[in-house]
Amino acid sequence: MNIKQTAGHDALGEFAPEFAHLNDDILFGEVWNREDKLPLKLRSIVTVSALIGKGITDSSLKYHLASARTNGVTREEMAEILTHIAFYAGWPNAWAAFNMAKEVYDDDADTNDGPEAHGGMFGLGEPNDAFAPYFIGQSYLNALTAAGDYLPIHNVTFEPGCRNNWHIHHASKGGGQVLICVDGEGWYQEEGKPAQRLHPGDIVEIPANVKHWHGAAANSWFSHLAFEYPGEDCSNEWLEPVDDAAYAALESQPE
Numbered sequence: 001m002n003i004k005q006t007a008g009h010d011a012l013g014e015f016a017p018e019f020a021h022l023n024d025d026i027l028f029g030e031v032w033n034r035e036d037k038l039p040l041k042l043r044s045i046v047t048v049s050a051l052i053g054k055g056i057t058d059s060s061l062k063y064h065l066a067s068a069r070t071n072g073v074t075r076e077e078m079a080e081i082l083t084h085i086a087f088y089a090g091w092p093n094a095w096a097a098f099n100m101a102k103e104v105y106d107d108d109a110d111t112n113d114g115p116e117a118h119g120g121m122f123g124l125g126e127p128n129d130a131f132a133p134y135f136i137g138q139s140y141l142n143a144l145t146a147a148g149d150y151l152p153i154h155n156v157t158f159e160p161g162c163r164n165n166w167h168i169h170h171a172s173k174g175g176g177q178v179l180i181c182v183d184g185e186g187w188y189q190e191e192g193k194p195a196q197r198l199h200p201g202d203i204v205e206i207p208a209n210v211k212h213w214h215g216a217a218a219n220s221w222f223s224h225l226a227f228e229y230p231g232e233d234c235s236n237e238w239l240e241p242v243d244d245a246a247y248a249a250l251e252s253q254p255e
Contacts, residue, residue, distance in 0.1 A: 039245035044068035045081060048097075052082070053089040057096035065097075065104045072218045072248035074161065075105045120183030120200075120223040122155035134238040137162025137216075150230065157223040158186065163215020163247065166191070166239040175208035175231025179224045186222035187250055188214040195250050198222070208234075213242050 008023030032043060044067050051061045068078065078101050086094030118124055125142025128135065139162050142155040169177050179188065181202040188204050189195035191211035198204070198214075206212055208231060216222035228234075 035245060035249060039248055040071040041068075041073060041245070041248040044071045044073055048081065049085055049089075052085050052093050052097050055090070055093055057093060057100065061097060062100045062104065065101050069104055069219065072161075072244075074218065078105065118159075118183065118221040118223065119155065119157045122182060122223070122225065124157055125155060128156070131164075134165045134167065135162060135215075136165075136241055139164070144225070152228045154226045155182070155223060156226050157183075157221065158216035160216055160220055161218045162222075163187065163242050164213055165241045166211055166213045168211050168237045168239070169206065169208055169228075170233070170235045170237060171208035171231035172233040173231055174229055175234050176210075176229045177206040178227040178229070179204040179206070179214065180227070181222075181224045184222035185217040185220040186215055186224065187217060187247075188212065198224070211239065215242070218248075 006024055008020035009017075012020045012023075032040070038046075044064060047064045048061070048068055051057075051064060065078070069075075073081070079098075082094050082097050082101060085097070119140065119142065122144060123142045124140045126140060128139040128141040131139070131141075138159045140157040142157075144153040144155060145151065169175055179198075181198045181200050181204075183200055186198040187195050188198055189212060190206075196202075196204070197217075204214070208229075214224070
């Protein structure tokens with residue numbers, strides 16, 4: 001995923017084309033895209049800290065606060081970051097930054113209430129403790145059909161940032177899974193393919209024997225119905241967690 005920036009060319013392209021080039025093509029086009037050296041989330045934290053340390057609390061800070069949110073810095077993490085910075089960069093600078101951060105994260109307020117407010121029309125269910133070792137974050141499970149039914153259906157709810165590990169639904173014949181998104185915003189990805197952003201109404205068909213993962217966006221609860229197709233020799237294989245840096249990079253993708 002490459003960051004693309006045009007602000008320099010848009011604002012100063014005619015007046016200062018070389019500065020616009022350095023800003024858009026070098027700083028954002030090259031330095032910010034060296035994710036193999038430093039993940040986007042950490043680059044955002046470093047940038048926000050540097051700006052506040054220099055007393056810069058103008059629109060550039062607000063832009064980088066918004067970028068930090070996009071790059072996976074949660075509301076709680078940002079509050080803690082700014083609290084820590086206050087002791088080193090000055091109380092007035094931190095106050096100014098907090099006021100901007102509140103605006104940037106304001107529409108996250110509904111993602112910080114209790115889990116009972118989520119789950120969509122099919123209900124939250126119970127904490128998904130049996131599968132907790134295969135998830136990053138908290139998930140919830142609500143069985144909508146009885147155990148042993150021909151077509152098991154579950155409503156799975158993920159807290160913000162929660163996702164399951166890479167896994168495979170094995171089958172020698174038939175098998176596989178269908179996801180129907182019912183609430184919030186999430187992600188689905190098959191190995192070797194770009195991640196797919198999910199919204200209510202989206203349907204994902206997952207063939208048997210395909211490595212994949214799915215879960216919530218960083219700043220949104222997410223629920224989907226999971227249908228298990230009948231098949232022969234069916235089993236689930238749980239694999240490695242989704243890399244934090246790769247997940248954070250997804251959150252910076254445009255809609």
